[in-house]
Amino acid sequence: MKIKTVLNSALALLAGNSIIAQSKPNVLYIMTDQQSYNMMSCMGNKWLSTPNIDKIAKMGTRFEHTYCANPVSQPSRFSLLTGHYASEVGVKQNSPAYNKDAVRAIVSKDALGNLFTKAGYVCVYSGKTHLYGTRDVSEYGFKLNSLDPYEGPAIYAEKFLAEKSNQKNGKPFFMFLSFMNPHDICPENWLTKNKSGKYSNEGASDEPARLLEIKKTMKESDYKSQIPPRALNRAPINGEDPEMVAMSSQSREWSDTRFDLYNWMYHRLTESVDTQIGRVLTALEKSGQLENTIIVFTSDHGEMNGAHGLVTKNVLFEECQRVPFIIAGKGIKSNYLDKTTLVCNGLDFIPTICDLSNVACSKDLPGISLKPYLTGEGTKPNRKYIITEDFNGFQINDGRYKLSKYELPGNPIILTDIQTNPGETINYANDPAYSPIRQLLEKELMSNLSKRGLTPLSEDRTIKKLRAIDRNLKGNNQGN
Numbered sequence: 001m002k003i004k005t006v007l008n009s010a011l012a013l014l015a016g017n018s019i020i021a022q023s024k025p026n027v028l029y030i031m032t033d034q035q036s037y038n039m040m041s042c043m044g045n046k047w048l049s050t051p052n053i054d055k056i057a058k059m060g061t062r063f064e065h066t067y068c069a070n071p072v073s074q075p076s077r078f079s080l081l082t083g084h085y086a087s088e089v090g091v092k093q094n095s096p097a098y099n100k101d102a103v104r105a106i107v108s109k110d111a112l113g114n115l116f117t118k119a120g121y122v123c124v125y126s127g128k129t130h131l132y133g134t135r136d137v138s139e140y141g142f143k144l145n146s147l148d149p150y151e152g153p154a155i156y157a158e159k160f161l162a163e164k165s166n167q168k169n170g171k172p173f174f175m176f177l178s179f180m181n182p183h184d185i186c187p188e189n190w191l192t193k194n195k196s197g198k199y200s201n202e203g204a205s206d207e208p209a210r211l212l213e214i215k216k217t218m219k220e221s222d223y224k225s226q227i228p229p230r231a232l233n234r235a236p237i238n239g240e241d242p243e244m245v246a247m248s249s250q251s252r253e254w255s256d257t258r259f260d261l262y263n264w265m266y267h268r269l270t271e272s273v274d275t276q277i278g279r280v281l282t283a284l285e286k287s288g289q290l291e292n293t294i295i296v297f298t299s300d301h302g303e304m305n306g307a308h309g310l311v312t313k314n315v316l317f318e319e320c321q322r323v324p325f326i327i328a329g330k331g332i333k334s335n336y337l338d339k340t341t342l343v344c345n346g347l348d349f350i351p352t353i354c355d356l357s358n359v360a361c362s363k364d365l366p367g368i369s370l371k372p373y374l375t376g377e378g379t380k381p382n383r384k385y386i387i388t389e390d391f392n393g394f395q396i397n398d399g400r401y402k403l404s405k406y407e408l409p410g411n412p413i414i415l416t417d418i419q420t421n422p423g424e425t426i427n428y429a430n431d432p433a434y435s436p437i438r439q440l441l442e443k444e445l446m447s448n449l450s451k452r453g454l455t456p457l458s459e460d461r462t463i464k465k466l467r468a469i470d471r472n473l474k475g476n477n478q479g480n
Helices: 002-023 051-059 073-084 100-112 112-116 153-165 206-216 220-225 249-253 256-287 345-357 371-376 432-451 463-471
Strands: 024-030 060-065 122-127 173-178 293-299 324-327 336-337 386-390 393-397 401-406 412-415
Touching: 002 401, 002 463, 051 060, 051 256, 051 293, 051 324, 060 371, 073 100, 073 112, 073 345, 100 336, 112 122, 112 173, 112 345, 112 393, 122 153, 153 173, 153 256, 206 256, 256 293, 293 345, 324 345, 345 371, 386 432, 393 432
Parallel strands: 024 173, 024 293, 060 336, 122 173
Antiparallel strands: 060 324, 293 324, 386 393, 393 401, 401 412
16 A cells, blocks of 8 residues: 555656646747848847847747748738738738728637637737737737837836746746837938928937937947948849839938938837847846746838838838747757748747647648747648738748739739849849749749639729828827
8 A cells, every 4th residue: 555655646746747847838029110130230230239139049049031921010910919911801001991800700719819818828918019900909818018119018027027026836928028119210200301301300209319319429430330331232123113112112312321320220229129128038037937938039020221222111022021030948949040941920920839838729820830940849841932911912932032923003023032132133023044933933822812812903903092091091100
């Protein structure tokens, strides 16, 4: 009897340890707005310093070839929080014209917060929202604690994590922190024309205004030493239709002086948000929760910053499509750079974080789990390409070739080869040498769109109608 009692006790202890080992990890999700993949010092960018983002990269795995599902905020964020394409709800841009029933159906079934709440998590959110269907993110399963997208997420994280300090029991948490910057690089946020026609910071948002005041105190030589070189791929690509880039082409008449200021501001705003991220990491370390927390860092989309003569987003080029994507946590490769895996953060995040956290999610989502790449365990998915969207087109990307088909009269095509021409300065769509590639990718793209019930718009529905929707949305930072 004594032997049996000891054996039972040992089995109970092992079972208890097994439960502890299988306890769900916390998730800390940090997202910036409009930060390109190369806007980190760990990418070799010597024109800025991002020690806190770099710290996350050292702790985990960084995917160098990550693309957003759509290079503008609202549709990209919808994908990040649901794993679905925005086109499934009838829009592909910042727009109030989405199908409310479709949003409701997708969100109730697949929204990130709802999945993790069902799995026993406390799901909290702070910062910028800008989602279809809601402003307070409750429909997506999160409790919103502050709409302040500047210091708000850091302040809330410090408070929340202090309360969790060294907590051994209780529910795991999923904390989503959505920072505004470096989004304030958008010209309407920091420069306005005065009566003399010159640009000033009158009416600018706080952070750009603060940086412009700092600039006034700098020696001209010091200021110039902080300005990165202009983009080398400044010319429009051959085959460009003006409507392809209509949302981002206001800068093509800018002077070098104004471009320099824009470039300088973009780098400083990125440093500003890195400082806020540092506060969050410090709070996590102090809380004693670091070891059992998965940290995710990404951005909703990038920024053209002068490439092709363009600024901001809304176009199907590398600078505003490629974004940072880093995942760190127990069992995940540390200080590892994945240079080859083709990733879409908006499609792949939910399957990945659910897999890592042992949380159930739909098997029908278009994304893949990156867990095998992160941990070295399991079978890596056989992904051939990713499909992404824009307000006026669709794109297929196989990691080297990118074919974009536009919803314009005649459905024009841009085909780029980022291996031989990484600046995407040449459109190979009509080059006979690239004809087999064009035919293959176009066939695959149209097959994908057809399966989803989508085809490029007919010529009688011009892009001007879509642009009219966006023009009506100007007005506040939450809407950019």
